Amino acid sequence: MSQTIGSTVKLNNGVEMPWLGLGVWQLSSKETIESVGHALKFGYRHIDTATLYGNESEVGLAVRKSGIPRDQVFVTTKLWNNDHGRDRAPRAFMESYKELDLGPIDLYLIHWPVEGDRHQTWDALLKVHQEGKCRALGVSNYTIKHLEELLERTSMAPAVNQVEFHPFLYQKELLEFCRKHKIQLEAYSPLIKGSRLNDPKLVEFATRYKRSPAQICIRWAIQHEVVVIPKSCHKGRIEENGTVFDFKLSAKDMAAIDALNEDFRCTWDPSNTP
Ligand SMILES: NC(=O)c1ccc[n+]([C@@H]2O[C@H](COP(=O)([O-])OP(=O)(O)OC[C@H]3O[C@@H](n4cnc5c(N)ncnc54)[C@H](OP(=O)(O)O)[C@@H]3O)[C@@H](O)[C@H]2O)c1
DSSP, rough: OOOOOOOOOOTTTEEEEEOOOOOOTTTOOHHHHHHHHHHHHHOOEEEOHHHHGGOOHHHHHHHHOOOOOGGGGGEEEEEEEGGGGGGGGHHHHHHHHHHHHHSSSEEEEEEOTTTTHHHHHHHHHHHHTTTTTTEEEESOOHHHHHHHHHHOOOOOOOSSEEEEEEETBBOOHHHHHHHHOOOEEESSSSTGGTTTTTTHHHHHOOOOOSSSSHHHHHHHEEEEEEEEEBOOOHHHHHHHOOSSOOOOHHHHHHHHTTTEEEOOSSSSSOOOOO
């Protein structure tokens, strides 16, 4: 069956997560309410926020205002670095839970593999998960090393690992590792933060497919079976970024886009986090 904007992937615990979501980092309160509202109206069914972004309550408000049944919208939020630890982590979770005010959170991520504290945090969050206050638990910015360490000691593997992933940062090894361990990879900064969308090679693909460079980046991630969360506060771009299920990149072009990799990062590099 062909995919649509609401199509989902089944996570390792059976929870269904839409392949495409709207990222809301660096959106003001007003922008968050308007952008989330517009995205949901257009057909998006997945929103990615975080404690760090300071807009969880606006995300919750926009989801409630949309009138879409709660179980049809997938909402992710994340635990920030100063909230790690056995006692602090469950408290931080409950703060997000209250801010969002949507009932159980669909996916709760550890935002960064903070040295020393991350295992206690994970163990504390397992209890939160068991209590049913979130439907899936995952991590973000975890490298293979961080994942191996976690998998060795946990009773439950993370459902998702959210990392920077785009044509100039094709993290092939990490993707293969996650696939092997049934951890869903999720792409943040999939549009390279807008900084390289005028790259001549990306523009060439876009011209050939009669699409925009942004649509090529999003489609490339989806065809790699990576969940993708482009951010925009412009209605036209939110719609453009959501219109990626009516064309397909050929295997040859997928390989050519893979070859654009430069290990280029536009956000954060967790490689040296012990
Ligand atoms: N876990 C983490 O550590 C982490 C880190 C970074 C991001 N994230 C998540 O991932 C989401 C996306 O990443 P991101 O915000 O860093 O960057 P991104 O989605 O790669 O790029 C966003 C930038 O691209 C522009 N843009 C969007 N659509 C466009 C289009 N069709 N044509 C041209 N420009 C376009 C946006 O401008 P306008 O808004 O003006 O349209 C914005 O400047 C975040 O919002 C956040 O939810 C997570």
